[in-house]
Amino acid sequence: MLYGSEALGGVIHVVTRSGAEVPEIAASLDGGSYGTARGTASITGSADGLQYAASFERFRTDGFSAADRNTGNVEDDGFSNTSLNARIRAGGAEGLSGEALITYFNGDTAIDGFDFG
Secondary structure, X not given: OOOHHHOOOOOOOOOOXXXXXXXXXXXXXXXXXXXXXXXXXXXXXXXXXXXXXXXXXXXXXXXXXXXXXXXXXXXXXXXXXXXXXXXXXXXXXXXXXXEEEEEEEEEEEOOOOXXXX
């Protein structure tokens, strides 16, 4: 099996959370250097044959300049992203069910511009 820099491809299997019998709510806030902050929130639950799960995350960092500061590149190369995932499943009569999945992602990367003359 090849992995790391030797790998040619790969598969990622992601299984989204489904609703728990007892509603669960979770949240977290993290911070770090270079103006880095992350906040998350999630909820899962079920009621009357309906299962639901949703999560939200916001991440941002001011970053640092990837270019050489000696040539005047002093602006930070920041990054931010927002993501939302939601899953709703409804069970019906005679073993029928329906499911809806929603995924949203929006990212913004600030990188150095270069003047090629």
